[in-house]
Amino acid sequence: MTATLYGLTGAALVGIGLYGLIVRRHALRRLLAFNLLGSGVFLLFGAVAERAGPGGDPVPHAMIITGIVVALAATALGVALVLHLARETGRAEPDPPEG
Amino acid sequence: MTALWLLDLCLVAVILAVALSAVAARDLFAATVFFVAYGLLIALAWVRLDAVDVALAEAAIGAGLTGVLLLGVTARVHMEARTPGPGRGMRLAIGAGCAAVSVALAAAVLSLPVPAPSLVPAVEAAIPATGLGNPVTAVLLAFRGYDTLLETLVLLLALLGVWSLAPDRLWGGRPGLRHRARPEGTLAWLGRLLPPIGLLVGVYVFWIGSDQPGGAFQAGTILAAVWLLAIMAGLSDAPPVRSLALRLVLVAGPVVFLGIGTAGLFVAGAFLGYPPAAAKTLIVTVEAALTLSIAATLALLVAGAPERAP
C-alpha cells in the first residue's frame, strides 16, 4: 500500500519536473526541475524496493544512494555553468535556437 | 495501521504541493527555497519507505549541501530570462504531454508484479562472506563494488568539469572568494562550534555504517558540509586546486579502492573480490579512504570554479 502511494507520487513528480524542464527558460529553474524529475525516478525505484518486504531491497537502495550523490555532482556542475554563463553574457539562459 | 496511512497522505500532499510550487513560483529565490524544503520532505518519505540509508543520504545532501549550493548563488543569477517561454496553448499541450508520461508511469506502478521480485535472499546468502551487518553497505562496497568505484570517478570528472570553467590565468587558484566574518560575531562562533560536532557525527555515521544505516557517502557529505561552513565563516580558506595534498586526498578513495580491488584478482580470484577472512577490514579501509575523498570532492564541487589567481 505504502509502496503504491509513493510510487504514484514518484510518477507525478516525473511529470512535474518534466513540465518545468520544458517550460522554464531560466537555467537555474531548469536545474531545479531536472532534480525534481530525477527525484521522482528515485522514488519510483524506492517504491519497487519497498515491496520486497520489511527493510526493503538493499540493491535498489544502494543504487539510489549512488544516484543521489551523482545528481548532486551534476547539479554542482550545472550551477557552475550557469554562473559562468551569467558572468560571460549577463544572462541566465542559453541562446535561443536560430529561426 | 490507519494512522500511518493518514500520515502518508499528508506527506505526499505536502511533497506534491511543494514540487508544484518549485516549478510554478514566479520568484527565483522562492522556487529555490521550495526546492530545499522539498529535499527535506523527501528524506521523510525515505524513512516511510523503510530506506533509512537513503534517508540519511538525502538529509545530508538534499537538506544540507543542496541548500548551500543553490541559496548562495541565487543572488548572482537573479536576472530574468529574456527568451519568452512557450505561449498559453503550447503550455497546455506540454502539460498534457507531461501528464500523459505521469499516467503511463502510474499505470506501471499499479501493474507491478505480485509477488514482488526481490534480491533480498541473494544478499542475505552472500552477506556473511563480507562480515558486514548493513546490507546496503555490502551492496555498495562488495556486491556492486564496480558501480561505486565508477561513481567516485564520475564525481572526480564533474569536479574537473567545474574547475575547467576557470579562465586560464586563474587555473590552479582557490575556488570562490575569500570569505570573511567578524571574529567575535555569531557566524564565526557557529563556525567554531559546529565543525568539531560535525566531525564527530561524520565519524559516527561512517563507523555505524558497517552494521546499521550509514556509511561512506553519508559521512562524506556531512564532512563536506562542515568544511564548507568553516570556509563560509572565514575560519578556513578553500585550498588552491593546484595543491598536491588536496589532489592526493581527492584520489585517495578511488586509488585505495582500485588497489585493493586489483589485489583481489590474485588473493580472492576476482577483481574487487575480498578474501573472506579479511573482508571486513579491507572494506572498512576502502570506506575510510572513500569518505575522505567524497568529502573533499563534494565540498569543492559546491565551492565552484577557481576565482582567485594562485
Next chain:
Amino acid sequence: MRLALDLFTILCVSAGGVFFLAATIGMLRFPDTLTRLHALTKADNLGLGLVVLGLLPRMEGVAEALKLVGIWLLALLAAATVAQLVARAALRETAGQPGGPPR
C-alpha cells in the same frame, strides 16, 4: 507507572504540537518580518523541545536519550544563530521600505 509515562508522553507531545501550530500561525499572521521571526524562533524551539521531552522515556537506553537531547541542543543552536543572521539580512533588505526600519 506505565500509564503515568504514557500520559506524560501524550501531554508533552500534544503541547509540542500546539507550539508548532503557534509558530506557524505567528509566521502566517504577524504583520512584519521581524515579529514573524520572533514568533518562529520562540515557538519552534519549544515545540521540538516538548516533543523530545515526551519521547525521552520511550528511548531504549541512556545513550539513545542523550542523543535525543543532543538533537534538541543542535536545533536550538541552529535556531538561535539563524535568527540572528536572518534578522540582519531582513534589516538590510527592508531598510527604508514601508513597514521596515529607517535606513
Next chain:
Amino acid sequence: MAEFLVVAAAFVLLTVGAGLVRILHGPAEADRMMAAQLLGSGGIAVLLLLAVAMERPAAVDVALVLALLAAFAAVAFVKGRSPSGAGDPEA
C-alpha cells in the same frame, strides 16, 4: 501509543507544511527562508516521532543529521546577500 505518535507527526507535518505558504508570499527573502527553517524543526520532530512509532531507531540518526545541518542553508543565504557574496553578513 504508536497510533497517537503517528497522528501527532501528521499534525506537525501538516502545520509546518501550511507554513510553507510564507515562501510563496514573502515579501522579504528572509520571510521565505524562515518558512524553510520552520519546516526543518518540524521535520526533525516528525522523524523522532516516527522513529519511536515505527520502531526504527536509525531514523533518529536522520534527525541528528538534519539538526546538525539545520543552520547551513540559512548561512549560505545570508552570505549570498552580503555585497560581495563572501563578505561579513553581520557588517
